[in-house]
Amino acid sequence: MLFVRDFPDEAMLLDISRRFNSMDPRAVRACLALGLTTRDMRESFERFLSQYGLSNGRFLVLAVMFRTPDEAVSPSSLAHGVGVTRATMTGLLDGLERDGLVTRADDAEDRRKKLVRLTPQGQELIQRVLPEHSRRTTRFAACLTCEEWVTLTALLARIQSGIEAFENIDK
Amino acid sequence: MLFVRDFPDEAMLLDISRRFNSMDPRAVRACLALGLTTRDMRESFERFLSQYGLSNGRFLVLAVMFRTPDEAVSPSSLAHGVGVTRATMTGLLDGLERDGLVTRADDAEDRRKKLVRLTPQGQELIQRVLPEHSRRTTRFAACLTCEEWVTLTALLARIQSGIEAFENIDK
DNA sequence: TGACATTCGTTAGGGGCCATACTATATGGC
DNA sequence: GCCATATAGTATGGCCCCTAACGAATGTCA
Numbered sequence: 001m002l003f004v005r006d007f008p009d010e011a012m013l014l015d016i017s018r019r020f021n022s023m024d025p026r027a028v029r030a031c032l033a034l035g036l037t038t039r040d041m042r043e044s045f046e047r048f049l050s051q052y053g054l055s056n057g058r059f060l061v062l063a064v065m066f067r068t069p070d071e072a073v074s075p076s077s078l079a080h081g082v083g084v085t086r087a088t089m090t091g092l093l094d095g096l097e098r099d100g101l102v103t104r105a106d107d108a109e110d111r112r113k114k115l116v117r118l119t120p121q122g123q124e125l126i127q128r129v130l131p132e133h134s135r136r137t138t139r140f141a142a143c144l145t146c147e148e149w150v151t152l153t154a155l156l157a158r159i160q161s162g163i164e165a166f167e168n169i170d171k
Numbered sequence: 172m173l174f175v176r177d178f179p180d181e182a183m184l185l186d187i188s189r190r191f192n193s194m195d196p197r198a199v200r201a202c203l204a205l206g207l208t209t210r211d212m213r214e215s216f217e218r219f220l221s222q223y224g225l226s227n228g229r230f231l232v233l234a235v236m237f238r239t240p241d242e243a244v245s246p247s248s249l250a251h252g253v254g255v256t257r258a259t260m261t262g263l264l265d266g267l268e269r270d271g272l273v274t275r276a277d278d279a280e281d282r283r284k285k286l287v288r289l290t291p292q293g294q295e296l297i298q299r300v301l302p303e304h305s306r307r308t309t310r311f312a313a314c315l316t317c318e319e320w321v322t323l324t325a326l327l328a329r330i331q332s333g334i335e336a337f338e339n340i341d342k
Numbered sequence: 343t344g345a346c347a348t349t350c351g352t353t354a355g356g357g358g359c360c361a362t363a364c365t366a367t368a369t370g371g372c
Numbered sequence: 373g374c375c376a377t378a379t380a381g382t383a384t385g386g387c388c389c390c391t392a393a394c395g396a397a398t399g400t401c402a
Contacts, residue, residue: 027312030320033327038209040334088389090352112350112397141198143333148326149201155323156204162314163211247380259359261382283367283380
């Protein structure tokens with residue numbers, strides 16, 4: 001019932017639930033809201049990044065690398081840091097390298113590895129993005145009070161552990 | 172800072188925020204939780220659907236069509252109902268037709284249109300999925316109390332209108 | 343040292359989604 | 373009837389992400 005992109009579906013899904021099982025519409029509505037809110041956040045964020053020719057994945061790569069701008073990192077550790085597979089990282093780095101934001105060199109010590117480095121253009125770009133990103137996040141944080149954010153986190157944590165619980169039943 | 176798939180990033184992003192701007196870590200944490208919870212819900216849901224050879228999109232198509240199992244619908248209205256573009260719907264229908272869950276026929280009245288219908292196999296499948304889906308949703312709803320779901324919805328609504336607000340500033 | 347396992351980056355192939363642009367058809371205003 | 377416009381479905385090509393499998397390099401341990 002989750003993960004719809006359009007509002008008409010709310011009616012449709014409520015309809016389906018009604019036909020099959022009397023489910024609490026408040027929970028259904030909240031799930032819908034969860035999906036839609038997250039989608040809106042994501043879209044807003046990606047629209048912002050796209051002004052700089054970045055996607056979420058590309059941004060995270062640059063951001064991770066910018067923590068140690070002068071050190072080279074391996075694609076593998078980047079993949080872990082960003083939270084994608086190594087295969088996906090290959091694709092991201094292909095794009096970033098093509099756009100001149102990053103370089104890949106061989107590692108003399110461990111010849112399986114590559115050494116990824118930010119180019120000056122890469123550093124310049126991420127330094128231009130991050131402050132604005134920061135401003136956006138601050139504005140975003142103002143949507144709720146501190147207590148409300150804490151409440152939200154607590155509720156989400158309960159949902160997550162609930163999912164985990166019945167995930168284990170399923171399997 | 173949202174939309175990370177892995178936990179190490181929390182540290183990383185807090186680090187970034189700290190370096191650039193003192194942001195409320197409670198808000199950052201909540202955003203992270205929002206993204207992670209939604210992802211977990213989505214993954215749990217998709218894992219469930221994949222047992223039946225369905226994806227979120229494919230499931231929604233069948234579910235929408237199952238509201239009127241005997242009526243034919245156009246790809247266009249399906250796209251609107253499911254919330255994807257017409258181009259995406261073409262792809263979804265290609266797959267569903269290939270798997271024998273759906274048929275496409277020409278519309279004699281309006282020769283631009285196609286008429287999509289559930290096959291008996293399609294009906295059988297969605298009828299097998301929906302009750303289990305319903306049970307899952309019910310279990311899911313039990314994660315929080317009714318009041319808590321209402322609270323959650325309210326908080327999310329505030330976030331959404333907040334996003335909308337500064338989305339309008341940006342553009 | 344040699345055999346085995348593990349790690350690295352990559353390729354190949356898939357799904358999901360999008361925007362864009364094309365063809366065929368329909369429709370409203372003249 | 374004719375033309376501009378809108379709509380329907382699709383093809384193409386792109387991005388993001390995945391799994392599976394590969395060759396090369398390295399680690400391990402008898």
